Amino acid sequence: MxxxxxxxxxxxxxxxxxxxxxxxxxxxxxxxxxxxxxxxxxxxxxxxxxxxxxxxxxxxxxxxxxxxxxxxxxxxxxxxxxxxxxxxxxxxxxxxxxxxxxxxxxxxxxEGSSRTRAPVVAVLGGSGGVGASTLAAALAQLSAARSPSGAALVDADPLGGGIDLLLGAERVQGWRWPRLNAAAGHLGDLRSYLPVVDGVSVVSMARGSELDLAREPLAAIVGSLRAWHSMVVLDPGRSGGLGARESLRLSTRQLVVVAATVRGVAAARELLASTDAERAELVVRRGRGSLAASLVGEALGRPVVAELPDEPGLVAAAERGEPPARGSRRRYRRAVTALVARLQAGVADG
CATH class of the missing domain: 3.40.50 (Rossmann fold)
Incomplete structure (x- = not known):
C-alpha cells in the first residue's frame, strides 16, 4: 500500500x-x-x-x-x-x-496518517503445528510490554477455534468477530470494546457460530487498531480463505514459521507457492538434529529474520490457558523480544 x-x-x-x-x-x-x-x-x-x-x-x-x-x-x-x-x-x-x-x-x-505508524505483522505457519499462532500471540504480548499503547492481536482464521483460548481470554468480556463483522469505513478507537490480556487487545473468532470473514470489516478493524497500538499482529491460519488473503494484503511484514526439517521446508515451499506472501520472511523453529537456518533460507529463497528454540512447554501452557510470553522459558522470550525489536525498528527506519 x-x-x-x-x-x-x-x-x-x-x-x-x-x-x-x-x-x-x-x-x-x-x-x-x-x-x-x-x-x-x-x-x-x-x-x-x-x-x-x-x-x-x-x-x-x-x-x-x-x-x-x-x-x-x-x-x-x-x-x-x-x-x-x-x-x-x-x-x-x-x-x-x-x-x-x-x-x-x-x-x-x-498509511499516511501521522498516528498510523504501527507495523502490521501477518504470521503464517509453513506447516501445521509449527507454532505460528503461538508466535503471533507472543509477538503481541511482548510488543505490548514495550509500549504504553499496547498491541493488538487479530484472529483471521475461522477454523482456528479462537485465538482468545491461547491467551486464556475466553471468559474475558468484549466484542468478537461475529459482532465486528459489520464494521466498515473509518472506525475510532476500539480498545474499550475488545478483550484485553497483558496489554493486548484481542479480536478473536467466537465458537459455535459460522463466520464468513469479509474483506471490508477486516480492513476497517486493522486500520483502527493500527492507529492506536504499537503493533498489530494477524493470525491468518492456513485455510487460504478470503480473510487470510486480506491479512496478507494488509500486512507490512509477513512472517512464515518454518520447522527446520526436510519435510518442514518442503511444506513451507508449497505454502509460499500457493499464497500471496510475496514479501515473506522466515522464522526458523529449531529442534534436535534440525537443519541450519541458513540452509532453510537458501532452500526457500527468503531471508531468515529469527530463530526460535524448541519450546515443548508451550503446549502444556496453552492447555492451562497461560499466554505464551508467560508460559515459555527465557530463551524463547528473548528470541521473540529480539524479533519484536527488529520489526519495530523496520517501521522506524522505513
Missing amino acids: AQLSPARPVLVVAAPGDTQDSILAAVTAQELEAEVIVEPERLAGPWRTAATVIVADDLAEKVAARALPHREDVFLVGQRTDLLSAWSAPLAARVIPLPEGAAWLGAVLG
Whole structure:
C-alpha cells in the first residue's frame, strides 16, 4: 500500500458530489490534507508531486485523455462499475468501488496518517503445528510490554477455534468477530470494546457460530487498531480463505514459521507457492538434529529474520490457558523480544 508523507497532500480529482464527499471524509478521518482538482487540465504538476492520487469515476475519462505520465499509487474510486472497469487500465489505477470499498480506501490513506505508524505483522505457519499462532500471540504480548499503547492481536482464521483460548481470554468480556463483522469505513478507537490480556487487545473468532470473514470489516478493524497500538499482529491460519488473503494484503511484514526439517521446508515451499506472501520472511523453529537456518533460507529463497528454540512447554501452557510470553522459558522470550525489536525498528527506519 502507499506510504504517504504528511508534507505531500493527497491529490483528489473529483467533481462535487457524493463520491468527492466520501473521499474527503476518508482523508479527514486519517488526519491528512487533500488538494482537490475538478479541472483535469490543471493536473500536470500535482500529478507528479502528490503522494497518492485518487480519481473519481466521473472524471476518469477526462484524466485519461490528458495522457499523463505513468505513476504509482493511483486509485480509481466511485459507484459506477462500468466506468471503473473502463478506465482502470488507461490510468494504471487500482479500483476501489464505493460504498463497499470504504474500508479499503481508509486503509490505503491510513498509511499516511501521522498516528498510523504501527507495523502490521501477518504470521503464517509453513506447516501445521509449527507454532505460528503461538508466535503471533507472543509477538503481541511482548510488543505490548514495550509500549504504553499496547498491541493488538487479530484472529483471521475461522477454523482456528479462537485465538482468545491461547491467551486464556475466553471468559474475558468484549466484542468478537461475529459482532465486528459489520464494521466498515473509518472506525475510532476500539480498545474499550475488545478483550484485553497483558496489554493486548484481542479480536478473536467466537465458537459455535459460522463466520464468513469479509474483506471490508477486516480492513476497517486493522486500520483502527493500527492507529492506536504499537503493533498489530494477524493470525491468518492456513485455510487460504478470503480473510487470510486480506491479512496478507494488509500486512507490512509477513512472517512464515518454518520447522527446520526436510519435510518442514518442503511444506513451507508449497505454502509460499500457493499464497500471496510475496514479501515473506522466515522464522526458523529449531529442534534436535534440525537443519541450519541458513540452509532453510537458501532452500526457500527468503531471508531468515529469527530463530526460535524448541519450546515443548508451550503446549502444556496453552492447555492451562497461560499466554505464551508467560508460559515459555527465557530463551524463547528473548528470541521473540529480539524479533519484536527488529520489526519495530523496520517501521522506524522505513
